[in-house]
Amino acid sequence: MTKIISITNQKGGVGKTTTAINLSAALAKKGSRVLLIDLDSQGNATSGLGIARKKEMLSSCDVLLGNAALQDAVQKTMIETLSVLPSNLRLAGAEVELVEAEDREHRLKQALRGAVDPYDFVLIDCPPSLGLVTLNALTASDAILVPIQCEYFALEGLSQLMNTVKIVRRTLNPQLDIQGVVLTMFSGRMNLCVQVVEEVRRYFRQKVYDTIIPRSIRMSEAPSHGLPICLYDPRNIGTKAYEALADEFLKREGR
Numbered sequence: 001m002t003k004i005i006s007i008t009n010q011k012g013g014v015g016k017t018t019t020a021i022n023l024s025a026a027l028a029k030k031g032s033r034v035l036l037i038d039l040d041s042q043g044n045a046t047s048g049l050g051i052a053r054k055k056e057m058l059s060s061c062d063v064l065l066g067n068a069a070l071q072d073a074v075q076k077t078m079i080e081t082l083s084v085l086p087s088n089l090r091l092a093g094a095e096v097e098l099v100e101a102e103d104r105e106h107r108l109k110q111a112l113r114g115a116v117d118p119y120d121f122v123l124i125d126c127p128p129s130l131g132l133v134t135l136n137a138l139t140a141s142d143a144i145l146v147p148i149q150c151e152y153f154a155l156e157g158l159s160q161l162m163n164t165v166k167i168v169r170r171t172l173n174p175q176l177d178i179q180g181v182v183l184t185m186f187s188g189r190m191n192l193c194v195q196v197v198e199e200v201r202r203y204f205r206q207k208v209y210d211t212i213i214p215r216s217i218r219m220s221e222a223p224s225h226g227l228p229i230c231l232y233d234p235r236n237i238g239t240k241a242y243e244a245l246a247d248e249f250l251k252r253e254g255r
Contacts, residue, residue: 002116002117002119002120002121002122003120003121003122003142003143003253004112004116004121004122004124004140004141004142004143005121005122005123005124005141005142005143005144005145005179006123006124006126006134006137006138006140006141006143006144006145007019007020007023007123007124007125007126007144007145007146007147008124008126008134008137008138008144008145008146008161009128009146009147009148009157009158009161010128010129010130010134010157010160010161011128011149011153011156011157011158012128013149014147014148014149014184014185015147015149015182015184015185015213016125016126016128016147017040017044017045017048017125018147018184018213018219018223019145019147019182019184019213019242020036020038020045020123020124020125021036021045021048021049021125021223021228022219022228022229022230022238022242023123023145023242023245023246023249024036024082024121024123024228025049025079025082025228025229025230025231025242026228026230026242026243026245026246027082027120027121027246027249027250028079028080028081028082029079029230029243029246030243030246030247030250031081032081032120032121032250032255033081033118033119033120033121034081034082034083034119034120034121034122034123035074035083035084035085035116035119035121035122035123036049036082036083036084036085036122036123036124036125037060037084037085037122037123037124037125037137038059038060038084038085038086038087038125039060039064039087039091039108039124039125039126039127039133039134039136039137040087040091040125040126040127040128041087041088041089041090041091041092041094041127042087042127043086043087043088043089043091044125044223045084045087045125046084046086046087046088047223047226048222048223048226048227048228049077049078049082049084049226049227049228050077050078050226050227051075051077051084051086051226053086053087053088053089054088055088055089055090057073057086057088058072058073059073059085059086059087059088059090059091060073060085060086060087060091061087061088061090061091061093061094063085063108063111064091064094064098064107064108064111064133064136065094065097065098065101065107066107066110066111069111069115070085070111070112070115070116071115073085073086078227078231079228079231083119091133094132094133095131095132095133098132098133098136099132104132104136105132105135105136105139105172106136106139106140106172107136108136108137108139108140109136109139109140112140120255121253123145124137124140124141130160130161130164135168135172138164138165138168138172138173138176139168139172139173140173141173141176142175142176142177142179143176143177143178143179144165144176144177144178144179145179145180145181145182146158146161146178146180146181146182147181147182147183147184147213148181148182148183148184148196148200149183149184149185150183150184150185150186150187150193150196150197150212151185151193151196152196154196154199154200155199155200155203158203165178178204178207179252180207180208180209180249180252181200181204181207181208181209182209182211182213182245183196183197183200183208183209183212183213184212184213185213185214185215186212186213186214186215187214187215197212209245209248209249210248211241211244211245211248212241213238213241213242213245214237214238214241216229216236216237216238218232218233218236218238219236219238222238229242230242230243
């Protein structure tokens, strides 16, 4: 059965898209059939997997607004079992169009129904906001994965995100679960990072993954080459970290 997971955090710069790209790639390299949906109008997950963002191409905007079927907009990547539903700048206008749309919070869920059966996992890279596009992702998802940076303002905004999850559960999607919390951008040389890890583990308890994603210059370079870190630098500490995260993810999912 296909599991749909939104990777979300309303705070920007927490490694959300980096996690979306590299966890998707790591899962696919381990044999899972993965679809990554780019729901951020910046399209970084799209370009980070080597797909040029063209204004005229079919995208997540077309699928969200009901102008195209999912299977017509999905594109293959350099990893055989990894596909992507690309994004482009037209998605920025989707928020406005959705305001007047009928059943506006369920548009993505309707578009995915039956169309994602070929995949083991669908990961959704959400925008860093809690607007209608993100609400569509949460309504369509079985669970959320929350990346949190190991920095001073790590827990900033998380109470609002958790409150949104409670509202979505109550009004739109009672089954929405927290799949896990991933600590990112860790530097063992900074005492603050260690303190943040302890605080996040105290806050989320068993939901926090044991695997922690380190800072890596090579991992920052990889998207500019249109490659996930596992293809850009297979021996990098980031590659090993996302492989470990994928193993832990699969274990949690019983796969």
